[in-house]
Amino acid sequence: MITDSRVVLHVGLDDVDSQISGCTTHFTYAVVKELFRHIDCLEFIDYPNLVRLNPSIPFKTRGNAAVALRFEVPYDDVEKVIKIIVDMLEDYTSDLDDKGGSEPGIAVLKGNVPEALNKLYLKALTDYVHVDYLRNVISEVRDLKLPLGITRGVIGALAAIGWIQGEDCTYELIAYRSINNDGGRCVDVNSVREADIKYRDYVFNNYDHEDGKMLITPHGGNPVLLGIRGEDPEIVVKYFRELNICETYSGYIIFRTNQGTDSHLIKRDLSELRPYRTCCVEVALKSKPLQLRGGDVIIKIEDNPPIYAVFYNETSLSSIARKLDMRDELIICGSVKQWSDLTNVINVEKIHINRKVRTYVYNPKCPKCGRRMKSAGLNKGFKCGKCGFKSKEVVKEVANIVENVNKTFITKVGTMKHLTKPQCRYGKEKQCNFIKPINDWIQ
Numbered sequence: 544m545i546t547d548s549r550v551v552l553h554v555g556l557d558d559v560d561s562q563i564s565g566c567t568t569h570f571t572y573a574v575v576k577e578l579f580r581h582i583d584c585l586e587f588i589d590y591p592n593l594v595r596l597n598p599s600i601p602f603k604t605r606g607n608a609a610v611a612l613r614f615e616v617p618y619d620d621v622e623k624v625i626k627i628i629v630d631m632l633e634d635y636t637s638d639l640d641d642k643g644g645s646e647p648g649i650a651v652l653k654g655n656v657p658e659a660l661n662k663l664y665l666k667a668l669t670d671y672v673h674v675d676y677l678r679n680v681i682s683e684v685r686d687l688k689l690p691l692g693i694t695r696g697v698i699g700a701l702a703a704i705g706w707i708q709g710e711d712c713t714y715e716l717i718a719y720r721s722i723n724n725d726g727g728r729c730v731d732v733n734s735v736r737e738a739d740i741k742y743r744d745y746v747f748n749n750y751d752h753e754d755g756k757m758l759i760t761p762h763g764g765n766p767v768l769l770g771i772r773g774e775d776p777e778i779v780v781k782y783f784r785e786l787n788i789c790e791t792y793s794g795y796i797i798f799r800t801n802q803g804t805d806s807h808l809i810k811r812d813l814s815e816l817r818p819y820r821t822c823c824v825e826v827a828l829k830s831k832p833l834q835l836r837g838g839d840v841i842i843k844i845e846d847n848p849p850i851y852a853v854f855y856n857e858t859s860l861s862s863i864a865r866k867l868d869m870r871d872e873l874i875i876c877g878s879v880k881q882w883s884d885l886t887n888v889i890n891v892e893k894i895h896i897n898r899k900v901r902t903y904v905y906n907p908k909c910p911k912c913g914r915r916m917k918s919a920g921l922n923k924g925f926k927c928g929k930c931g932f933k934s935k936e937v938v939k940e941v942a943n944i945v946e947n948v949n950k951t952f953i954t955k956v957g958t959m960k961h962l963t964k965p966q967c968r969y970g971k972e973k974q975c976n977f978i979k980p981i982n983d984w985i986q
């Protein structure tokens with residue numbers, strides 16, 4: 544009997560990183576190529592998803608990148624797909640003497656994504672996922688296979704599958720080197736600058752025009768040649784094709800991603816702050832800004848128990864924080880870290896100033912002609928420059944001016960976290976769902 548029944552598979556991958564040569568997206572690139580080679584009638588229902596998770600978790604993989612692949616295959620090929628991926632993972636990590644603490648996770652889900660996985664995504668994005676919570680989720684989800692068992696990487700693998708649809712998204716084209724060495728990538732910086740100017744309305748964080756630096760190439764010995772971030776898959780391919788790349792590379796793949804969307808910065812109350820939680824909180828200063836050695840600035844935002852916010856100098860937010868006043872109304876966004884003395888401190892990524900109050904001191908106005916008078920010398924009162932009136936009065940006018948600032952300040956592009964929405968993306972938010980990839984999404 545001939546059956547043509549097909550099934551949608553969601554494959555989550557995480558923590559394939561190693562200190563030496565690997566990374567999860569590179570493994571994904573190899574897996575997708577291999578699946579196309581061995582599975583007929585393989586049809587992707589979405590771009591591979593590159594899903595960034597909570598950046599404040601300490602035992603994270605580099606960059607906290609988990610991946611989900613979503614495709615339709617003949618029902619009879621499901622076991623073959625799983626075997627290909629598991630075998631490849633063994634191969635991929637076998638040449639590593641030291642796995643660098645990596646604990647890869649693979650999750651394979653058949654059919655629709657259940658709400659329990661959406662919730663897990665949200666938790667893995669904004670909080671700490673305890674293994675008991677993970678086990679609960681796993682027990683709730685049917686049609687799920689974990690070929691490597693419950694490893695640490697399973698959290699990211701399942702969270703990537705559970706990435707909530709209907710929210711904002713961006714794209715990243717990642718190209719991979721054919722040689723793997725520690726040396727610098729050979730990409731012409733001028734071609735990057737020109738492409739960036741040409742497509743500036745549709746791309747972000749690829750080139751720092753202020754400091755004249757390209758941001759697309761990583762450093763060190765990993766297989767990534769470059770990554771181009773943008774709003775649209777066709778644009779990132781065009782951008783890529785205009786670059787002068789002076790080394791051989793193996794190819795590229797386009798991911799749909801939650802990068803640059805602020806999805807981790809959820810609104811919380813001060814009382815909800817715990818270590819590892821991400822947040823946006825309305826705060827009032829409980830102390831004046833205090834400058835630490837090295838230029839970092841710290842402010843107290845809660846007395847009992849004490850909570851602080853820290854603005855690191857390299858993020859360029861310290862210069863904003865230094866000028867804050869106890870009467871200012873603000874929202875700060877970032878993630879909570881526990882310092883060694885157990886104090887909770889928010890590492891600030893964004894600061895939104897709603898209103899600020901500033902005190903101004905003026906010389907009094909001339910009672911005869913209304914012009915502001917000039918000082919007649921220390922403790923000698925004032926005199927009018929227009930009509931010559933002299934006053935022995937030494938009291939100045941004090942005015943507290945409330946300014947509606949309504950402005951967001953963000954960490955500098957070079958120090959920005961993958962999830963942080965840069966200034967140029969404000970107003971470009973879109974509602975994203977699974978979308979069939981364009982023809983040249985992988986090469």
Ligand SMILES: [Zn+2]
Nearest residue numbers: 909912927930
């Ligand atoms: Zn006067």
